[in-house]
Amino acid sequence: xxxxxxxxxxxxxxxxxxxxxxxxxxxxxxxxxxxxxxxxxxxxxxxxxxxxxxxxxxxxxxxxxxxxxxxxxxxxxxxxxxxxxxxxxxxxxxxxxxxxxxxxxxxxxxxxxxxxxxxxxxxxxxxxxxxxxxxxxxxxxxxxxxxxxxxxxxxxxxxxxxxxxxxxxxxxxxxxxxxxxxxxxxxxxxxxxxxxxxxxxxxxxxxxxxxxxxxxxxxxxxxxxxxxxxxxxxxxxxxxxxxxxxxxxxxxxxxxxxxxxxxxxxxxxxxxxxxxxxxxxxxxxxxxxxxxxxxxxxxxxxxxxxxxxxxxxxxxxxxxxxxxxxxxxxxxxxxxxxxxxxxxxxxxxxxxxxxxxxxxxxxxxxxxxxxxxxxxxxxxxxxxxxxxxxxxxxxxxxxxxxxxxxxxxxxxxxxxxxxxxxxxxxxxxxxxxxxxxxxxxxxxxxxxxxxxxxxxxxxxxxxxxxxxxxxxxxxxxxxxxxxxxxxxxxxxxxxxxxxxxxxxxxxxxxxxxxxxxxx
Numbered sequence: 001x002x003x004x005x006x007x008x009x010x011x012x013x014x015x016x017x018x019x020x021x022x023x024x025x026x027x028x029x030x031x032x033x034x035x036x037x038x039x040x041x042x043x044x045x046x047x048x049x050x051x052x053x054x055x056x057x058x059x060x061x062x063x064x065x066x067x068x069x070x071x072x073x074x075x076x077x078x079x080x081x082x083x084x085x086x087x088x089x090x091x092x093x094x095x096x097x098x099x100x101x102x103x104x105x106x107x108x109x110x111x112x113x114x115x116x117x118x119x120x121x122x123x124x125x126x127x128x129x130x131x132x133x134x135x136x137x138x139x140x141x142x143x144x145x146x147x148x149x150x151x152x153x154x155x156x157x158x159x160x161x162x163x164x165x166x167x168x169x170x171x172x173x174x175x176x177x178x179x180x181x182x183x184x185x186x187x188x189x190x191x192x193x194x195x196x197x198x199x200x201x202x203x204x205x206x207x208x209x210x211x212x213x214x215x216x217x218x219x220x221x222x223x224x225x226x227x228x229x230x231x232x233x234x235x236x237x238x239x240x241x242x243x244x245x246x247x248x249x250x251x252x253x254x255x256x257x258x259x260x261x262x263x264x265x266x267x268x269x270x271x272x273x274x275x276x277x278x279x280x281x282x283x284x285x286x287x288x289x290x291x292x293x294x295x296x297x298x299x300x301x302x303x304x305x306x307x308x309x310x311x312x313x314x315x316x317x318x319x320x321x322x323x324x325x326x327x328x329x330x331x332x333x334x335x336x337x338x339x340x341x342x343x344x345x346x347x348x349x350x351x352x353x354x355x356x357x358x359x360x361x362x363x364x365x366x367x368x369x370x371x372x373x374x375x376x377x378x379x380x381x382x383x384x385x386x387x388x389x390x391x392x393x394x395x396x397x398x399x400x401x402x403x404x405x406x407x408x409x410x411x412x413x414x415x416x417x418x419x420x421x422x423x424x425x426x427x428x429x430x431x432x433x434x435x436x437x438x439x440x441x442x443x444x445x446x447x448x449x450x451x452x453x454x455x456x457x458x459x460x461x462x463x464x465x466x467x468x469x470x471x472x473x474x475x476x477x478x479x480x481x482x483x484x485x486x487x488x489x490x491x492x493x494x495x496x497x498x499x500x501x502x503x504x505x506x507x508x509x510x511x512x513x514x515x516x517x518x519x
Contacts, residue, residue: 020227022223022226022227022230022231023220023223023224023227024223025223026219026220026222026223026226026227027216027219027220027222027223030215030216030219030222030223031212031215031216031219031220034212034215034216034219035212038208038211038212041208042205042208049194050163050173050194053173053192053194054161054173054175056088056192057088057173057175057190057191057192058175060082060083060088060090060190061175061177061188061190063082063083064079064082064090064092064179064188065179065181065188067082068179068181068184068186069181074092074094074101075101076101076102076103078101079092079101079102079103080103083103087192087193088103088190088191088192089102089103089104089109089190089191089192090102090103090188090189090190091103091112091188091189091190092186092187092188092189093186093187094184094185094186095184095185095186095187096183096184096185109191111147111162111164111166111172111174111191112189112191146166146167147164147165147166147172148164148165148166149162149163149164150163150164150165150171151163155175158177158178159175159176159177159178160175160176160177161173161174161175162174162175162176163194164191170193171193171194172191172192172193172194173191173192173194174189174190174191175189175190175191176188176189176190230262232262233253233262233263233265233266234262234265236253236254236266237253237265237266237269240252240253240269244273249273249276249277249280250277251273252270252273253266253269253270254266282451286451286452290336290340290452294333294336297329297330297332297333297336298329298333300325300326300329301325301326301329301330304321304322304323304325304326305322305326307322308322336468339468339469339472340468342472343451343468343471343472343475346472346475351475351479352479353392353393353396353476353479353480354393355391355392355393355480356391356392356393356394357389357391357503358389358390358391358392358394358397358503359387359388359389360388360389360390360392360397360422360429360431360500361384361387361388361422363394363397363398363401364382364384364401364420364422364431365382366398367398367401367402367405367420368380368382368420370402370405371405371408371409371418374409375409375418376409376414377414377415378409378412378414378415378416378417378418379415379416379417379418380417380418380419380420381417381418381419381420382419382420382421383419383420383421383422384421384422384423385422385423385424386423386424388422388423388424388429388430388431388502389429389502389503390429390480390500390501390502390503391480391501391503391504392480392500393479393480396476396479396480397476397480399472399476400472400473400476400477400498401420401431401433401498403469403470403472403473404433404473404496404498405418405420405433406469407469407470407496408433408434408435408437408494411435411437411438411494412435412436412437412493413437416435416436416437417435417436418433418434418435419432419433419434419435420432420433420434421434424502427501427502428499428500428501428502429499429500429501429502430497430498430499430500431497431498432495432496432497432498433495433496434493434494434495434496435493435494435495436492436493437493437494438490438491438493439488439489439490439491439492439493439494440486440488440489440490440494441489441490442488442489442490445486445488448470448486449470449471449473449474449484450471451467451468451471452467452468453467477498477499477500480500480501481500481501482498482499482500482501483498483499484496484497484498484499485497485499
């Protein structure tokens with residue numbers, strides 16, 4: 001088979017459905033194993049049969065030799081009594097008596113080697129007897145009959161084994177040996193038909209082929225059933241995925257079944273759909289809230305533009321009021337868009353914190369100075385116990401603290417207090433910004449980090465903001481492996497505590513001096 005054909009077959013196999021591939025692989029492996037096992041078993045039946053016959057012939061020769069050792073008298077009847085198996089035939093020739101004895105009735109088989117009838121000590125007879133036990137001479141001297149030698153083995157000194165084939169698919173095993181006993185010399189030839197059970201062998205072969213065919217057929221049926229059974233969750237995943245759409249993300253796969261890899265895949269798929277559903281709902285909420293937040297300033301700008309168009313061209317007071325409002329709303333839109341872009345970049349992992357060794361005290365002091373410029377009759381205090389260093393991005397940390405500080409200014413009434421504190425323990429650095437404003441209800445504290453969420457919007461209409469600040473703050477803290485803690489009660493103010501891992505001194509690299517000693 002050419003390489004092109006092989007590649008074509010491989011491509012066709014690869015393009016098959018997984019269930020069909022599993023069926024073919026399972027059925028193919030089982031079928032090949034069954035055929036190999038059957039072939040091995042069938043071949044070994046022949047080998048076992050030959051081994052069994054060989055043992056019977058060896059035992060018969062042993063019985064004859066023992067009979068002769070005990071001084072027994074050889075006759076046709078005595079030979080028959082020495083046979084353990086009626087299918088074994090024996091031919092013994094005594095060189096001393098120059099007489100042959102046979103266990104069978106009728107003519108001697110054509111493949112039995114007949115020694116010379118005249119026993120003299122001349123050189124011709126001697127050479128014939130010696131040549132009989134030489135392998136090459138034996139092959140030449142074997143009777144030229146319809147029987148031919150299939151194999152010839154030397155089993156020992158003066159002992160040979162023949163596998164003979166004859167007419168009608170007959171097959172025999174013949175053991176020929178020379179035996180000496182107190183000056184007497186005998187030629188013993190023992191044989192048995194090997195394919196006497198030819199009908200049985202053919203019947204067995206046909207039965208084995210039928211059993212193999214049935215086994216192969218059942219193997220492919222079992223492979224098909226197993227593949228469908230195993231891949232059933234995959235089919236459920238496929239059908240469920242087809243039913244899922246943007247309008248319906250509630251579809252889930254049934255989790256019934258054993259705790260196997262497919263169930264783990266099902267759990268993973270359902271979990272993925274859960275995340276997609278939550279993300280889609282968040283996206284819808286985000287788009288809805290962003291649209292709402294943008295609609296308000298656009299409506300205001302549109303209203304003041306109409307006012308200018310009607311009366312502001314000739315009325316300086318109306319014109320100035322409109323310009324101030326438009327500038328204010330434009331600034332609000334700019335802040336909202338900047339926050340949206342920041343969160344979009346963070347969602348896409350395009351925003352990364354450039355963390356270096358930095359002092360948290362310095363950033364907190366900058367925030368205190370900036371808030372002091374905007375304090376508007378609010379008291380701002382600062383407290384630190386010692387220098388606190390973290391591994392952080394200075395710009396992002398400043399933005400984080402400014403978000404908390406700006407919220408504190410918004411929600412603290414005139415005459416109120418804002419307190420900023422920096423401290424640390426053995427593992428973490430802390431910075432807190434506390435106010436004595438309106439506070440946050442306990443049931444609302446888990447929602448304040450959601451995008452566009454503003455607690456009790458009806459009470460906060462006069463307080464500017466986009467509702468994105470704490471969402472940004474949460475991302476900044478998370479990007480620094482930290483956490484935000486909230487301590488607040490309604491009417492008792494709020495405290496936001498940012499927690500970061502302390503900067504750790506890396507292990508100093510050992511310098512090896514020229515003398516080989518560590519510095």
